[in-house]
């Protein structure tokens with residue numbers, strides 16, 4: 468205790484009363500490690516035991532049109548219902564039923580969709596439809612008009628991933644409804660993939676947007692690539708075989724703020740301990756396994772199975788293990804961190 472503690476307290480009260488100043492030396496504004504700052508925790512959403520039933524229960528209660536988007540947001544238990552799955556990322560599970568339309572709108576946050584179950588739904592981006600099949604990955608870039616529809620049978624569910632917390636940090640939230648229900652078709656389905664998805668591009672056409680010109684990355688192509696790669700046997704000690712979805716014109720992430728990946732871990736894979744500053748959300752496609760988070764006495768095992776979603780916050784040490792061949796989709800803020808010169812990883816043992 469300082470000898471002049473009483474005077475200090477009086478001073479702090481006086482500064483505090485201004486409501487526009489505060490003494491920096493009484494805070495720990497920049498703590499030594501992410502764990503002293505990060506509030507989100509590793510967590511798993513069990514799709515088949517709970518989450519799916521609750522989402523489907525919303526079906527008869529409210530239409531997609533009335534809700535605009537019939538979504539249950541995935542709330543990190545450490546972030547107090549702030550619509551964040553991790554400090555920098557939003558995720559939700561969206562339900563659409565046959566015949567429904569989720570009307571067209573656009574906004575400054577960028578969105579990705581990863582299809583969890585069902586067939587026959589589509590997302591249209593600026594008037595180009597992409598059909599959705601389980602495991603497909605679709606982007607709706609910042610300020611592009613997008614609507615969702617369903618022309619098949621049975622419920623369709625996908626995971627939404629958005630950069631809402633990042634965009635919110637800058638304050639630059641913009642949102643507009645389209646004048647009609649859906650944006651008129653401007654290009655036939657599959658047009659963007661025909662133009663840019665064959666390792667070729669249209670001559671005399673310049674692509675200068677920050678995102679990929681391809682809106683839809685079908686599961687079978689990405690999964691097949693991993694299957695062929697596995698024969699070379701060059702596994703990453705922590706991740707197995709991991710491919711990033713890219714903008715084919717420049718070789719960088721498909722979206723400017725969010726990185727997206729598909730990875731394969733062979734049967735019995737026991738990944739090396741790993742930590743990274745990127746905040747990551749995983750969606751399990753195939754296989755079962757576990758992620759062991761934390762070290763020593765603090766270690767916790769989170770078991771996963773198909774359609775579960777789990778998240779790993781910044782700098783949390785973890786190890787991935789698979790029982791059967793396992794395929795995981797994931798998205799993270801890595802590309803945003805890299806652009807800001809911040810991204811780090813640690814492959815050393817504790």
Ligand code: GTQ
Nearest residue numbers: 536538559561578627629
């Ligand atoms: O589908 O456009 O989960 O605008 C959150 C905000 C989905 C969407 C979300 C959105 C959307």
